[in-house]
Amino acid sequence: MNNRLKVLRAERNWSQQDLAVRLGVSRQSVNAIETGKYDPSLPLAFRIADLFELSIETIFLRG
Amino acid sequence: MLTRNPAYQMYNRRIAVASVLYVAAVFAASSVLHHRAPVSPLAIGVALVPGIAVSLMIYAMARLMLELDDEYLRLLEVRKALIATALTLAACSAWGLLEIFTAVPALPVFWVFPLWCVGLFAGALFNRLTLGKGGGL
Numbered sequence: 138m139n140n141r142l143k144v145l146r147a148e149r150n151w152s153q154q155d156l157a158v159r160l161g162v163s164r165q166s167v168n169a170i171e172t173g174k175y176d177p178s179l180p181l182a183f184r185i186a187d188l189f190e191l192s193i194e195t196i197f198l199r200g
Numbered sequence: 201m202l203t204r205n206p207a208y209q210m211y212n213r214r215i216a217v218a219s220v221l222y223v224a225a226v227f228a229a230s231s232v233l234h235h236r237a238p239v240s241p242l243a244i245g246v247a248l249v250p251g252i253a254v255s256l257m258i259y260a261m262a263r264l265m266l267e268l269d270d271e272y273l274r275l276l277e278v279r280k281a282l283i284a285t286a287l288t289l290a291a292c293s294a295w296g297l298l299e300i301f302t303a304v305p306a307l308p309v310f311w312v313f314p315l316w317c318v319g320l321f322a323g324a325l326f327n328r329l330t331l332g333k334g335g336g337l
Contacts, residue, residue, distance in 0.1 A: 162270050162271075162272065163205060163270045163272065163273055165272060165273065165276075165333075165334045165336070166270055166271070166272035166273070166334075168333070168334040169272050169331065169334040170272075172332070172334070174331050174332070174334060175272050175275070175331075175334075177271070177272075178271055181271060
């Protein structure tokens with residue numbers, strides 16, 4: 138699944154580690170989600186959406 | 201393991217304790233019992249003591265799965281365990297068939313767990329190859 142996580146993170150000048158700390162996950166998790174190698178669970182997707190104050194479908198794109 | 205998740209620290213601690221117990225138990229058993237000692241309750245009891253340490257290692261692995269609060273890291277561990285299980289089942293089944301139909305030496309079942317642990321490493325390699333740097337190792 139494609140997503141805008143890397144762009145949203147870059148807009149805030151956060152490193153993957155910064156985002157990982159804010160989400161309470163490992164840096165590998167952030168990397169795997171950004172590169173589309175791992176689709177997060179719904180609870181984690183909600184945490185990401187809450188952090189960026191966006192809806193899930195704005196961050197995670199179909200296709 | 202790239203991340204220092206507290207669950208990994210507990211896992212390493214448990215495995216270290218179990219490993220020390222295992223070496224001590226094997227050393228103690230081999231000093232008390234000779235190879236292929238006659239079967240007796242005492243001999244069976246002494247010979248099974250190292251098995252307690254092996255059980256502790258398996259317990260440590262199970263606890264790691266339960267205590268990892270990072271869903272992606274847990275996925276990596278589950279994938280490793282699945283690869284290890286698949287390789288162990290395939291290797292043992294294939295060798296079992298060879299034992300039935302040919303004159304190859306019997307594989308002591310003692311080796312099943314070490315073989316599974318080697319499979320974990322193969323699983324880690326699989327994670328690395330399929331998931332890149334985020335796959336661990």
